[in-house]
Amino acid sequence: MSMLLMLFLALGALATILFxxxxxxxxxxxxxxxxxxxxxxxxxxxVKTYWWSIALAVAGAALAIGLAGVHPLFIYAGPLMxxxxxxxxxxxxxxxxxxxxxx
Amino acid sequence: MDKAQLVVSPHLxxxxxxxxxxxxxxxxxxxxYVIKTKLVRNTHDFIISNRRIGxxxxxxxxxxxWTWAMAVMxxxxxxxxxxxxxxxxxxxxxxxxxxxxxxxxxxLRRRMPAGYTISQFIFNRFEQxxxxxxxxxxxxxxxxxxxxxxxxxxxxxxxxTVFTIDWRLATLLTVAVVLAYSYFGGLWTSVMTxxxxxxxxxxxxxIVVVAVLGLIDGGATAVFDKVADADPxxxxxxxxxxAAGFGVTLAFGLLAATVADQTFWQKVWAIRPNQVGxxxxxxxxxxxxxxxxxxxxxxxxxxYGLTPADVGGDIVAVGPYIISHIGLPLVLIVAYVLAxxxxxxxxxxxxxxxxxxxxxxxxxxxxxxxxxxSRLFYITKLSMLLGGIIAAVxxxxxxxxxxxxxxxxxxxxxxxxPLILAILWPRTNTAGFVGGIVLSILIxxxxxxxYGELVGTLSIVAISAAVVIAAGLASRRAFDxxxxxxxxxxxxxx
Numbered sequence: 001m002s003m004l005l006m007l008f009l010a011l012g013a014l015a016t017i018l019f020x021x022x023x024x025x026x027x028x029x030x031x032x033x034x035x036x037x038x039x040x041x042x043x044x045x046x047v048k049t050y051w052w053s054i055a056l057a058v059a060g061a062a063l064a065i066g067l068a069g070v071h072p073l074f075i076y077a078g079p080l081m082x083x084x085x086x087x088x089x090x091x092x093x094x095x096x097x098x099x100x101x102x103x
Numbered sequence: 104m105d106k107a108q109l110v111v112s113p114h115l116x117x118x119x120x121x122x123x124x125x126x127x128x129x130x131x132x133x134x135x136y137v138i139k140t141k142l143v144r145n146t147h148d149f150i151i152s153n154r155r156i157g158x159x160x161x162x163x164x165x166x167x168x169w170t171w172a173m174a175v176m177x178x179x180x181x182x183x184x185x186x187x188x189x190x191x192x193x194x195x196x197x198x199x200x201x202x203x204x205x206x207x208x209x210x211l212r213r214r215m216p217a218g219y220t221i222s223q224f225i226f227n228r229f230e231q232x233x234x235x236x237x238x239x240x241x242x243x244x245x246x247x248x249x250x251x252x253x254x255x256x257x258x259x260x261x262x263x264t265v266f267t268i269d270w271r272l273a274t275l276l277t278v279a280v281v282l283a284y285s286y287f288g289g290l291w292t293s294v295m296t297x298x299x300x301x302x303x304x305x306x307x308x309x310i311v312v313v314a315v316l317g318l319i320d321g322g323a324t325a326v327f328d329k330v331a332d333a334d335p336x337x338x339x340x341x342x343x344x345x346a347a348g349f350g351v352t353l354a355f356g357l358l359a360a361t362v363a364d365q366t367f368w369q370k371v372w373a374i375r376p377n378q379v380g381x382x383x384x385x386x387x388x389x390x391x392x393x394x395x396x397x398x399x400x401x402x403x404x405x406x407y408g409l410t411p412a413d414v415g416g417d418i419v420a421v422g423p424y425i426i427s428h429i430g431l432p433l434v435l436i437v438a439y440v441l442a443x444x445x446x447x448x449x450x451x452x453x454x455x456x457x458x459x460x461x462x463x464x465x466x467x468x469x470x471x472x473x474x475x476x477s478r479l480f481y482i483t484k485l486s487m488l489l490g491g492i493i494a495a496v497x498x499x500x501x502x503x504x505x506x507x508x509x510x511x512x513x514x515x516x517x518x519x520x521p522l523i524l525a526i527l528w529p530r531t532n533t534a535g536f537v538g539g540i541v542l543s544i545l546i547x548x549x550x551x552x553x554y555g556e557l558v559g560t561l562s563i564v565a566i567s568a569a570v571v572i573a574a575g576l577a578s579r580r581a582f583d584x585x586x587x588x589x590x591x592x593x594x595x596x597x
Contacts, residue, residue, distance in 0.1 A: 044377065079313050088389045
């Protein structure tokens with residue numbers, strides 16, 4: 001097993017831990033909201049400016065693909081970033097307002 | 104690197120393939136039963152999750168329903184066919200299509216906080232017009248059916264390539280498995296299993312792709328050099344052939360696939376209002392790496408000098424072919440197959456869940472408003488089964504994968520601009536909305552048949568928008584968007 005594969009296994013394990021921890025938290029919050037029939041309408045906490053974020057994301061994806069044709073090292077960018085996807089979803093669970101989940 | 108080195112890995116038995124398909128479904132079935140017990144009380148919970156989906160499940164669910172066979176296998180296939188320009192034109196509009204929902208979702212969620220479906224919005228927006236809402240309802244149902252059958256086809260390609268399972272058996276089994284667990288918990292099941300599916304797609308795919316590169320002498324450098332030697336243009340993102348061949352058409356089609364798809368609108372109304380925009384934004388950003396990662400397999404196929412004939416004639420199979428022939432350990436082949444199954448399962452259950460919301464709100468409650476809650480609940484659940492069965496029958500009749508995808512997108516493109524204008528422009532009226540859709544399909548599809556995908560798609564978009572704008576300018580009436588919130592066509596709150 002190559003060092004690179006071991007590195008990715010380790011990073012994959014870290015991403016998985018964050019994902020699972022987040023998933024458990026998200027499930028707890030969902031269960032706590034059972035039977036709460038209040039219709040929430042307050043969207044003040046949502047994103048207000050997003051066009052710059054969208055532009056950066058599009059440019060970043062284009063750059064990642066373009067760089068794979070510049071140097072072979074960047075071919076590994078896809079596998080590396082996809083671990084960020086798993087970790088990012090795990091992180092998202094921790095950024096939720098869990099006020100109603102607390103006992 | 105010689106393609107003669109690629110031989111099918113041992114131990115890839117049909118029994119293993121069937122076990123993976125069924126085993127995955129059984130795990131989700133248990134989860135679905137728990138969800139049904141703990142989170143679903145009535146039709147409202149079943150189709151809209153009591154509007155309590157948070158950021159984590161929101162992002163996970165959106166990524167999972169958007170990551171279908173298209174993203175997983177077509178990213179490899181497009182890279183294999185066009186090089187990095189193919190990957191560029193496939194990936195960049197894909198993630199943008201999710202994020203393009205953000206402004207529309209924020210507007211509509213605020214103006215119609217207790218909505219369920221996009222057809223319901225059209226019904227309220229155009230003075231209870233059954234024609235306008237009917238056109239959208241039919242378009243949504245058609246799109247959902249195609250979503251299901253395209254993913255069924257994707258599963259069939261993988262299972263027949265890797266495990267030599269008869270594709271018809273794989274199709275039937277997928278329908279049975281997904282519908283069995285989706286039947287119980289509705290949207291909550293779709294969201295919670297979909298989020299798990301997103302993990303199954305991401306972490307294993309990273310390991311598998313790195314392992315594939317590790318099996319090649321020289322790794323990524325050898326792949327890079329071999330592709331550069333064979334055809335340096337395949338390492339450039341500036342090859343305009345890919346844009347003209349499929350890129351521009353696909354870009355519009357992908358926009359239509361999110362903006363004009365109840366699978367996503369259902370989530371707009373199910374996610375907590377303070378997380379709607381953020382969920383779609385994060386989902387778009389976090390989706391990008393998935394097809395980029397799988398696209399590497401297309402480069403590996405190019406480096407080995409594979410031809411479409413080598414992979415069975417359908418370039419969609421290039422990823423599964425490499426995985427099953429390059430000499431990976433069995434556990435990693437299984438991981439790849441599970442990633443594809445996860446992508447297919449999550450999209451199908453998401454589409455089925457969207458179909459259930461359309462049947463409940465836009466059909467049963469609109470045309471038979473006195474239907475009791477218990478009866479509505481069962482009709483809603485049975486509609487999912489019916490949708491899956493119809494899609495399976497269509498798939499079993501046999502159809503070309505890529506042509507099917509592009510045709511779906513071309514049809515949904517006709518709804519794109521009228522829908523956007525209906526949300527954002529108060530002067531959009533019923534005549535313009537319906538006329539735009541009908542005329543753009545009639546004229547645009549004729550032009551498409553005559554001049555090809557690109558001209559056809561651009562015509563559909565331009566005609567549909569022009570008709571809506573012309574009709575809006577011709578009329579002096581402007582709709583008061585504030586009325587949307589009080590015009591509730593249905594009450595499913597249980």
